Ligand SMILES: Cc1cc2nc3c(=O)[nH]c(=O)nc-3n(C[C@H](O)[C@H](O)[C@H](O)COP(=O)(O)OP(=O)(O)OC[C@H]3O[C@@H](n4cnc5c(N)ncnc54)[C@H](O)[C@@H]3O)c2cc1C
């Protein structure tokens with residue numbers, strides 16, 4: 170529990186909240202201000218619109234703790250507001266509500282629009298109001314009501330701008346304090362002294378450092394078409410390494426060494442009879458998952474071919490994944506007659522559980538070619554290094570293809586890529 | 593639709609925020625929460641600690657020098673829309689800001705949060721790549737500066753190290769005669785785009801740059817160095833189309849056409865200035 174103090178509709182409120190309580194729940198359940206409605210709870214519909222320090226905001230994706238020190242105004246706080254009184258009357262006359270569910274958010278957003286802008290056409294009003302959805306689809310009446318009040322705008326006494334200092338960040342923002350700037354300087358100096366040790370303590374997997382990646386030769390990875398059938402997604406990749414096939418095979422036949430080149434892959438111990446336990450860590454943007462499970466490696470040395478299969482589960486999302494990577498090495502000759510190796514990779518995977526809605530994604534190519542590039546780069550780095558040299562394990566938001574699923578659910582709201590219907 | 597339980601810290605300085613981030617493996621930065629909030633509510637993200645950076649004064653700074661304006665990472669889309677900042681762009685940034693999401697999202701969503709999240713369809717990514725802006729990063733190992741184009745590695749993937757915070761965005765000042773245009777194609781206003789076109793022509797500074805954004809991965813940057821066009825404005829569309837085809841849009845005619853349409857609209861807007 171965290172103690173917060175804020176002003177709600179002009180009254181000071183002290184409360185204890187859990188950090189995960191969003192402002193809409195806090196208003197409705199702690200303060201019983203049920204005029205703030207909750208529709209989608211992820212920022213799309215606008216039913217939960219309130220004012221924070223004089224600017225409208227979504228209360229479902231703003232946490233109550235973050236409003237410590239803020240001034241919040243809900244629909245209950247507009248009783249004495251002239252502009253809102255005009256809007257109430259216009260909404261009633263223009264038949265701008267049916268069930269009334271969207272109405273509190275609609276009216277707060279409409280009042281804010283008229284406060285900020287005048288002289289808009291009906292079409293412009295629709296655009297400006299597009300962040301508030303009416304599930305009864307009564308938009309004609311809503312737009313008409315707003316148009317009416319906007320026409321009368323020149324004769325209205327509009328809410329005056331607040332005397333507060335203009336706020337450039339999300340409200341309430343930094344509280345005035347003389348020492349802050351000085352504090353910052355002193356502390357950043359200490360942090361820099363602590364330097365690498367601070368980073369080392371984090372326990373996060375270091376990714377390929379940008380610096381070393383840049384110095385390395387960039388390897389071009391061709392990604393073929395992506396196919397989805399029978400619940401599995403299949404794709405092919407190929408790249409060329411400037412090393413003779415025997416050398417590449419020596420490395421690639423060593424499944425442990427190969428695992429170390431795959432971004433996000435960790436083995437728990439050495440391979441026994443071609444089997445090993447381990448986990449695949451995935452980070453896509455802020456989303457993280459860790460699929461723990463078992464893998465099996467089967468080699469076909471005569472064909473310079475190896476097949477790795479694996480399956481595992483992610484405890485947090487309750488999903489499981491299985492997949493297969495098959496690679497084959499072909500000899501090639503470079504322009505100067507040097508021995509090269511073309512690595513052809515076939516990859517397939519499938520998912521069950523909450524992530525099973527996953528199907529072929531527009532993103533797959535981008536993500537997979539990046540995993541492939543990292544993999545190829547890491548192989549190349551290992552081949553070019555003296556025996557036994559270690560390369561840092563890589564972290565990449567890439568095997569994360571599967572997360573497209575999850576992300577699909579935040580359709581339209583959070584992200585477009587996440588938002589595209591699977592094709 | 594409730595997030596998992598998490599702890600909450602509200603540092604007052606950037607150094608303190610970096611310290612918290614580098615000593616907690618499962619921590620997440622919270623800026624405006626307009627992307628993180630939905631992800632938390634849907635439990636796509638399950639952090640143990642949330643570090644709210646909105647009370648750090650340095651992150652809402654506005655600094656100006658001869659060549660550029662630096663905005664703190666926590667400056668909101670609405671503050672840019674309302675031109676509360678020093679504007680390096682002759683009004684271009686305000687126009688782009690107005691097209692992002694809805695007013696109630698813009699009042700809390702921040703320029704830094706948008707870049708750090710790196711959705712390929714984020715308006716600021718394409719816009720700031722066209723302007724040639726840079727991001728300023730602060731981590732336990734010190735500070736660094738990277739061009740926005742290099743900062744984004746792919747969809748939702750950036751150069752940010754796990755212990756790094758973006759503290760600002762440095763945006764070059766456009767010359768008086770520069771023209772800039774931005775076009776966003778989406779089915780519903782305020783939504784993430786299906787295609788973005790962004791254009792900057794600034795002959796005094798020797799810049800002509802076109803950006804095709806809202807692709808599957810990084811926005812595609814087109815300039816005389818990478819495409820057979822010269823500094824004349826408007827550039828011919830043939831080579832631009834070819835470049836988009838070569839950059840991965842050839843496979844899907846709809847994708848190619850909609851991105852060409854966005855670029856053509858952006859050029860029209862820039863022409864009109
Ligand atoms: C309904 C809706 C519609 C939207 N439409 C659009 C649109 O059309 N176009 C568009 O571009 N955007 C759109 N957005 C997204 C919006 O612009 C977000 O505000 C923005 O992407 C994220 O900014 P934020 O400050 O809210 O970041 P947060 O949600 O707080 O954080 C986002 C991510 O970035 C990280 N982060 C934030 N700040 C920093 C920092 N300074 N340093 C390091 N990491 C950081 C966080 O840890 C998190 O992973 C929409 C959002 C919603 C809810």
Ligand code: FES
Nearest residue numbers: 208209210215229
């Ligand atoms: S409930 Fe907040 S936007 Fe839908």
Ligand code: FES
Nearest residue numbers: 267269303304305
């Ligand atoms: S009146 Fe029913 S949701 Fe709008």
